[in-house]
Amino acid sequence: MKQVALITDASTPLGDQLMRRYLSExxxxxxxxxxxxxxxxxxxxxxxxxxxxDWNRKSPISAxxxxxxxxxxxDRIDQTLLLLTPELEQKLLQETAVxxxxxxxxxxxxxxxxxxxTVLELYGQKQKGLLGLINHTPQAARAVPPPLESAxxxxxxxxxxxxxxxxxxQNVFVNGFESNSA
Numbered sequence: 001m002k003q004v005a006l007i008t009d010a011s012t013p014l015g016d017q018l019m020r021r022y023l024s025e026x027x028x029x030x031x032x033x034x035x036x037x038x039x040x041x042x043x044x045x046x047x048x049x050x051x052x053x054d055w056n057r058k059s060p061i062s063a064x065x066x067x068x069x070x071x072x073x074x075d076r077i078d079q080t081l082l083l084l085t086p087e088l089e090q091k092l093l094q095e096t097a098v099x100x101x102x103x104x105x106x107x108x109x110x111x112x113x114x115x116x117x118t119v120l121e122l123y124g125q126k127q128k129g130l131l132g133l134i135n136h137t138p139q140a141a142r143a144v145p146p147p148l149e150s151a152x153x154x155x156x157x158x159x160x161x162x163x164x165x166x167x168x169x170q171n172v173f174v175n176g177f178e179s180n181s182a
Contacts, residue, residue, distance in 0.1 A: 006030045006070055006080040008055065008115065014136050014179075015083055023049055030070035030077065034107075057111025063118045071122075079130040080119045084112060084156045085138065086149060093147035101148060108152045113159065120163075120172070128171040133160045137180040 005022045009015040010031035019031050028048075032055035051073050056062040070077050086108045089100070116131070123129030135156055137145070145153065160176040 002026060002028045002049075002074075003078045004028045004030065004070065004074045004076055006032070006066070006077050006119070007083075008032045008081065009034065009083040009085055010052070012083065012085045012136075013138065014085065014134070018081055018083075019050075028074045030066070030074070032066055034111075055111075055115075057107045057114070060114040060118070063111075063114040066115070067118055067122055076126070077119075077122065077129070079132070080115075081132045081134060082112060082115055082119070083134045083136055084108060084153065085136045086152050088146070088149050088152075090146050091148075096148055104148055104152060109155050112156060116159070116163065123172045129173070131163075131172075131174045133163075133174065133176045135160075135176070135178045137178075 003026075005027045007015055007019050007022065007029060010019045011033045015031070019029055022029050028050075030051045030053060032053050034055045034057050051070060053066050053069050054062075055066050067077060086104065088104060089096070116133070119129070119131055123131065133156070135153055137153075144150070157176075157178075160174070163174050164176065
């Protein structure tokens, strides 16, 4: 029986590479795209191996829908790779519009929390699963990123550390990764 991986943000360069890699290794893949983004079906996949699901990061119901859609198609989800890949304007905080801050918090902090919570609930019920939290900075490493990006990445990192300390469920594994290259 094939393993099933859920990969968020498959429309990003890293998400696309992860999706292709998992498909080439024989996994079934549930790939999310957010905000109307699309992905090309990779050559290595047979159509039934890949399920692309829209994910509205602002909605806890959408996070649950992603998992339920994947479970309905493949009966299980063994691994989840949740990517943090915000693309933000490189501005000083005082130059950043309030709407931009609100949207970034909704999409990147709340959205990540909704998906992490939903995945951990599923893995807790099944008593097994692997969650990979990936903080991806595609730009060259900067000594100090702009304030809004720093806040988002710091929140993601702190959430990951808190989860590492408190998972406490047998056979549920959480890994964290930081990278600036795919």
